[in-house]
Amino acid sequence: MIEFIKTLISGLGLGSIYALIALGYTMVYGIAKMLNFAHGDVIMVGAYAGIVAFTSAGLPPVFTVFLSVAACTLLGVLIERFAYKPLRGASSLSVLITAIGMSYLLQNLALMIFGSQQQAYPQYVKLPSVTLGGITIDGITLLTLGVTALIMIGMSLFINRTRLGKAMRAVAEDRGAAELMGISVDKTIALTFAIGSALAAVASICYGLTYVYIKPTTGAMPGIKAFTAAVFGGIGSIPGAMLGGIALGVIEQMAKTYISPLWADAIVFAVLVLVLVIRPTGLMGKEVQEKV
């Protein structure tokens, strides 16, 4: 039983990181209708920004966080403006390939600037771990879970309750109609990228505090896992991304503990295939009826 709870907690810890990254993924997808494969690499940039700000420049933690968020937001908007916006109206696959190219570009730029050796993310937030009945929960895990939940609630409120959120939903629903209603599609999509990239910065902070080491390819694996998580939960759905991320993390850790870490990758993906075959639009995705 203790083992089960321990595994569950480690699954929550891993899953909350996936969920946090998946939130940014799913949001960009839901509104801009594109798979931003470079999202994971924006996280990597955010982490390096944190290292530069805190370790190299010696800024206090608050400024470090601010600088990471600012750097990622700026990067996200720039990428959108120069790489994705010119392709609006082109096929979604060509945008996907451009995003992949952008991912290569960011990784190789980081390799040029920071080198291939891993660097330690500064541990400027230290939280005591909580022990309950022989089970220890890491402080950072709790922080990540809290942050992820908060962001999920905040995002849901923002999308559903504010004017800008409404505009986003309108753009997601029907770009042409939204434009006719006086919504600037370009601005709305730019804003989506800004928010999505700011979320990536938050993810970079939680990732750095949890897993410490950062290198130019750090974003690739979490990126692909978060993409999986977002689809698992139903891509475009904000609560779905949270659920998908946590589910993925828990399944991964359970498979490692109770079956074998040898087969963990295969099991995670097999469960994913199974769920998608049963529910073709993910756990919380909307069923879109095809019209003739």
Next chain:
Amino acid sequence: MKKLISLVLAAMMVMSLAACGGDTPASTGKADAGTKAAETIKMGGIGPLTGDYANYGISVKQGAELAVKEINAAGGIAGQQIELSFQDSQGDAESAVNAYGKLLDWGMKLSLGCVFSGETATVVAAAKDDDILLLTPSGSSDNILQGNDKAFRVCFNDSYQGTMAANYIKEHAITDKVAVLYQSDYDYSVGLYESFKAGCETNGITIAEVQTFTEGTKTDFTTQINKLVAADVKLIFIPIYAEPASTFLTQAKGKFGDDVYFFGADGLDGIMEKVAQDVTIADNVLMLTPFAADSQEADVQAFVKAYQAAYNATPDQFAADGYDAVYILKAAAEKAGSTSGAAMAKAMTELEIDGVTGNMKWTADGNTQKNAMAIIYKNGTGSVFGE
């Protein structure tokens, strides 16, 4: 529009063909000129300089560069200066074979093979009919040198190392119950684990727990740590590279008793650089290695100092292998009196080299056996175990 793309692409194709095809006369010309004494002697290396494994390739490259600089300053090989070209492979066999071709076209006479085992195996096969010696600094997987009698290596082979680790535990009576953590999709790690397992059987050591991870799951070790802690052993064998090891050790910090050793092999080298932000993470790391930057031997000290001056970093095993490889090639070329692969291969089996990674002699199958020492880390400094 499609036509336009086709046109542009077709033009690029023709250009690429021309670019690839155009070199031939030039490179043969160079080869002819190579017999003149004043010409440089061309040395090539292949390894990952970009991508996920770039640090290993860069280490080998820098070690080799340093050796080339020293040799050139001392007059080169038989009066000829060495010119080094190190090509990127991203750790990918396909790219490595192309890089090998590129180096041959360039006029390579001495080859540092490749950095990784997979790419080495492929290049070794592709080079079978070329009269060139391949000396891989760090390709350690057992059967990669097969089928080409001009292929040698500087490092240990995996099975020798795994057996040696098991013997070491027995000889020094460290414990008779161990646990293992290895990377199940990485050739080096699996090779070491399997020979270690066999070595444990012959030495009567029980393996109480085996945990694994993969490339895709190398960031989170929580469940593995839980299981390893539960196994309650005094030694955990970790035949993995320094990078995943640093992640594992960081997450394991404080979870194991103070008397638990983390026992690794040469792949673990460089661990101190990886955990530079908190060196106590590597406390109780016991490393069986032919090269240790903290060694007191004069040649090692000189190498480490020169390397630090040149690259502002402490050399790891890969850098030392690259450094030794260049000196070994020099010795073999001088002994053979030519750069012919067949002659150098014969010379290799007669050589005895005292390099920074130890004293080496080679068998005809390309393997070398050298001594290893066990270094134990405490508070960021390494010392020879048991002293």
Next chain:
Amino acid sequence: MDRVKRVFKNKNAVTLVLLALFYAVIAWMLWSGHITRQFTNMIIPMSMYIVLAVSLNLVVGFLGELNLGHAGFMSIGLFSGCLLSIALSGSLPLIARLPLSMLAGGICAGIFGFAVGMPALRLKGDYLAIVTLACGEIVKNVITNLSITGGARGLNTQPIYSGAKALLPYAVVLVFVTVIVMMHIKKSKQGRAIMAIRDNRIAAESIGLNVTYYKLAVFIIAAFFAGAAGALYGHFFANVKAVTFDYNMSIEILVIVVLGGMGSVRGSVIAAIVLTALPEIFRDFGDYRMLVYAVVLILAMLFTNSPELRSLRENITPAKRIREGFRKRHVARVLSGGQEKGGK
């Protein structure tokens, strides 16, 4: 003369002639020695990427489904085909062994393609994409843990290793078979049915097309050729590991397909050649190699696909003017048609 003209009007024939010329030049260079080692080593992988891209184009371009697991098909074909080839290496010469191995690899991959195609019947778009990615990763994980395939240390294919010269004829045959089959499918009734499903599934169903049959067929055929290409690939590398064939490789193939043009067989062939050669050409950039590659990739996508850049593109290239010139001349010829014929 008319026949020649007709051949040149037939796009497929032009593609085949160009491809034949390409391989003829390579063969001449290879046997006369006018070729660099770097390029020699690229020939077989290049051919393999042509086959992979053309077969993936069937799924992505013709059927319109995003497949991120093509490398998984290839991996299955590679390991099954090479295991067979290794087992037969003592008893059969290359000329019998390699075609057998490619066939076996193709069939094994085809069976797997069927298994992946099943969920594809229920799933669409990104959900299908993630399922194909998942299947590719499952294949990678399973093969890495099997001992018969050499596990993590990779399959030792030393016994069946062959050089570029020995493998070139087989590669040429495989490329031509793949290209011709794809061209045939594109032109055939079945091909039109597949594209009808892509453009409007419901409409296609309503006119009585069996969507299930066509979707499964596409996955099986694409997997078959990927598997055969894999078996060929395994003969050119002395050590093959399942971890090489991960989603990154699938994405690389997808990049070729998209850059070459969705549904265009010729585009896939040319893009496969160029994209295999590009990182090698960029070697002279040294450390900046992959950086340059990324920039070129992004610029190529922007340049070829951006609606904004279209006018700019047409201004700086002569293509449009040439096309218009052709049209004028054609009209003139039609108008004066009687005279021309009478002259003969």
